Amino acid sequence: MDHSHEQTGAESLLEGLSQSGIQYMFANAGTDFPPIIEALARRDPSAAPVALTIPHETAAVAMAHGAYLVTGRAQAVMVHVNVGLANSVMGVINAASDNIPMLVMSGRTPISERGRKGARMTPIQYGQEMFDQTSLVRDLVKYSYEMRYPEQGKQLVMRAMSLATSEPQGPVYLSLPKEPLSEIVPEITQTHHPMPPSATKILPDPEAIIKLARLLETASNPVIICQRGDTEGRLSRALSTLAAKHGIAVFEPFLLRNVLPSNDPALQGYHASGPSDADLIIVLDSDTPWIEATNAPGPETIVVHIGPDPHFARMPVRGFRTDLAISSDSVEAILAVDRAARAPSAAGQRSKALAQSATQRRDAAQVKAKAGDTNPMSAEWISHCVSEIMDEEAVAFSELGLLPAYMTLKGPNRLFNNVHAGGLGWAMPAALGAQLMRPDRLTIACMGDGSYMFANPVACHQIAEALRLPILTIIKNNAMWNAVRRSVVNGYPDGSAAMSNTVPLTSLEPLPDFAAIARASRAHAERIEDGRELPAALQRAVGIIRTEKRQVLLDLRCAVSDMH
The missing domain is CATH 3.40.50.1220 (TPP-binding domain)
Incomplete structure (x- = not known):
């Protein structure tokens, strides 16, 4: 194929992504993506990031988040105009709270109605136009800008990434109208500037x-x-x-x-x-x-x-x-x-x-954990058993799931918790991003039942199957939003809600069959109620992941706790 054609703004953008060291672009495409898709098809695959289809925006951002945590390398996310950006905002909140560098991009509805390449062609391009689309994320990102001309693509990406990876690190955002992505880069502007480096480390006074x-x-x-x-x-x-x-x-x-x-x-x-x-x-x-x-x-x-x-x-x-x-x-x-x-x-x-x-603390924790192999099992026992299957390179992503005091973490960066911003549904897709970057190592996502539902599990299990990412998903199932229940009981210990059989707005019953959801994407899935069965179930899970390269879900019946 002849690649000596004139370069479009979309191709300039992809060139900037590649030269910025971005390996993956987690993408949730829309009808304003044609310039990007055409550029991917025309461009040498080795000179562009790998574009992955991610069927939900929050999963796309969390995957970029998880990928950075296990590699230290920033990745890119691209979503569809204002609606895709709105879905991605929660993930951007998490990235900003954790100082995670990533480039978030969204298409922008065409501005022109006729006469320009990329002008409006569908009714939704009228309804999706906003006066200030960037306002959805401006309060969360270090840098934001809207592409105006086709020759800006490479330059804007490189500037954005140098800012994202300079301390304090964080997400950056580019808005990409269809017209500059579609138009041809003027030949006189096709200069070759090197990638600006990240700012040097901040040294103490x-x-x-x-x-x-x-x-x-x-x-x-x-x-x-x-x-x-x-x-x-x-x-x-x-x-x-x-x-x-x-x-x-x-x-x-x-x-x-x-x-x-x-x-x-x-x-x-x-x-x-x-x-x-x-x-x-x-x-x-x-x-x-x-x-x-x-x-x-x-x-x-x-x-x-x-x-x-x-x-x-x-x-x-x-x-x-x-x-x-x-x-x-x-x-x-x-x-x-x-x-x-x-x-x-x-x-x-x-x-x-x-x-x-320290020794006394760890010994006491072990005793307490082992006393929780009951029906239902305790969160302490779950945490202990999960750490027992983690080898020197395994990592776990926890969202109201694992308790570090009851784990044996063999080094730094073995346990990643959801950020204090509290954007739920993070752990499972973040684990998928980590597994993508470390394909031969064990990656675990452990979360509460409510967090699992927030994770858009149908989308996440589909991603795991489509991209061959055999993570171990563990659900700590107590059939409620226990964090909400605890906050009510702690705030009003003698109140009517605390004394009631069911605290209002906390129950998740009747729960769906989580194992069936996972099996719909060919996962191995089990429901475990007796804590004594957990160690063997975890060993089975690791065996399936290692030998069959298949994702596994364990739905664990967990006791309700007033502590965590």
Whole structure:
């Protein structure tokens, strides 16, 4: 085929995606996609990202999210005009809350009614026009722009991606009207500029590091709070070294990506109330280190926040105490403190006490977990059993599903939780994105029954079959929105709702047959009610995934808990 034809705006766009290092474009196509589809057909496949058909927009965005978490490489999403963008907004909320770089693109209804290539041809192109389509995501993205001319395609993609991957990272958005995608790029504008690099890492102010080092040297009970690390695990190694040298307790409350392995002696758990008696708290890139109403540190505690944006400018209200704010890449800040601070004489004694405390905590968790092999089974038992099938490379995506305190996580970035923004339906498609990038490794999605329904499971199971992504989906089934029920009971413990047999607006009964939904896409599916049967069911699931390369769903009857 002759590829010496004149380049269209759509082809310029694809060239920019390819040169930006984007491997996949997760696409949910519409009637304004013809310029993109034609460009994909005409362009050398090696010079364009792999375009994947994803039958729901929230799944497309979550797949890009999950793909980044396991690789550190940003991907692209393309959806159909305003309606597709509206469906994708929840996923963009999640990406923004987790600082996930990705390029989100949507078509835009043609502006012209006649006389131009790409002008309006259908009734929906009138009804889908908006005065400000970008307003749907403007509050969530780092950068947004609407393509005006065909020659802008490559340039806009490269600028957007350099901004997305610069700290603090996050999603970016391009609106793509049909006319500039359809038109020919003028020959005089076909210049070849290199991809702008991401901005260099934010390094800490040396004076601030010296100040923090002196605080650490004189602290009697220092604590570090973290919720996520880098995709390469560098923070885990640096933090473990610093904590061991100085006898620092580490807590991971409301974790998004686990930082330390479960057996690290510095790790003291995942609860926000842990550092209540600390005299120095170092908060690493954590948007919600504790709940102000219940777990705020005392007035004598010194609090230091570190991160690319230690004040989290994206949050309208955030009043956590801050005595020192250091703008820095978290890894670089920890390494700098390690170089600058002298270990106090009490460090060895503190480290020994922390190790004993960590062992006791893990032992107690194991006892509690194993007591939950009942009918219905406990969430603690589910979490324990799931971690038992996870080898050195397995990862799990959890959405109101897994409890890290009862798991044995063998390293950093083994457990990914849904973000605090709470856009439900994330875990399953995020696991699909991770499986795509790591095809020979075990990927698990564990979620509540309500979250499973939010995930558009018919679409997700179809994706798993169509793209040959054999994930293990686990449903923690208690037939209700238990998070809503808990919030009602905690808010009104003596109220009428708490005393009723069924708290209003929380029941999901009668539930559909989740196993049947999965089997419609040729998945192996089982319903397990007795916790004693779970270990064998999980082993069967892993065997099927390994040997048949087929997706598996386990629907587990789970006890209702007032704790999680």
